[in-house]
Amino acid sequence: MSESSDRLQRRSAPKRLTADDWADAALAALAERGLAAVAVEPLAARLGTTKGSFYWHFANRDALVAAALARWEEVSTERIIRAMETAEPDPAARLGALLRGATLSVVDDPLEVRLLAAGDHPEVAAALARVTERRIGYLAHLFELLGFPAPEARHRGFFAYTSYLGHAQVAHAVPGAVPTDPAYLAAVTAALLKR
Template sequence: MKQAAAAKQGRKRLTAHDWADAALAAMGERGIAAVAVEPLAARLGTTKGSFYWHFANRDALIEAALKRWEEVSTEQIITAMEAEPDPERRLRHLFAAATASGAEDPLEVSLLATAGHHPQVAVVVQRVTERRLGYVAHLFEELGFPPEEAHRRGLLAYTSYLGHTQLSQAVPKVLPQGVDQEVYLESVMDELLRR
């Protein structure tokens, strides 16, 4: 009895963000089916009661997790990029940083694969995709490209990022590594910026 009370006192009080982050990690590892209360509670070292303190049901957790993904992997990154005044540097840095991050995190690929089968995921993936494409197209417009051409180049940049991310998860050995990867990514950006 004393051990249980001591363990309960030593346990960190979890937030809705903790649960959302755990759900995102599970989605990245094993897809949306991995978002289940009991395994997530075990992963977090807590009970189901903690889950029900924050969420009414699994769908509410999935919604919170997707909102968290949108905030962290899109809005926070765009906000951070805006600190760089030069749009070309901003674009190059965004492409390099996003590509490196995508290579390390399977969540992006998992969510894209799930979007076609799960309406809750599809809505968020659509919104995130439109936001990202809009931002990248805006950067090309800032560089002087007409809106239609800026959108086309933004789409090319985004699909290059997604393709690179998928390959880095599925068959990483086909991609350049280390310094060669940096040179490769710079060459992709050089092509996209060519007039």
């Protein structure tokens, strides 16, 4: 076999899907149409594969939902926290960057709102509880680094997080109603830092 035909065969061979590919597709479907959209056949069609690929990675839909939620936790919380920790040494600047980034990204991504709406599902409820605690804990940590006593830092972390969630809800319920300009976001951060 020639080198060029070998390359052509490799290029035309279908990509082997990973469990993360399936989890990402499940999250995309969930963001578009809610938890009910996480179904094997439509996801297989979306990924251009068969149900056999799904069953190679998962025993059932519940296992896929659990994997998708774990992926969401990693990508939307842990990875962001690690990036903030390495990118910005100043806790006030880190807090501002985190709030700006999260607030702007949620306007275009309905996943958080869809997950909140599916909070009556046991797996989703458990993931929401873990993520909420982790995010509020991290925000409280930043406020502590800024000199706020632990109980007040926790309150401010909770306030910052619920402000973000409210922003997300309004952004998707009434598109265009939520200000996203830098001055507004700077004012929110300043209000959170005011002593």
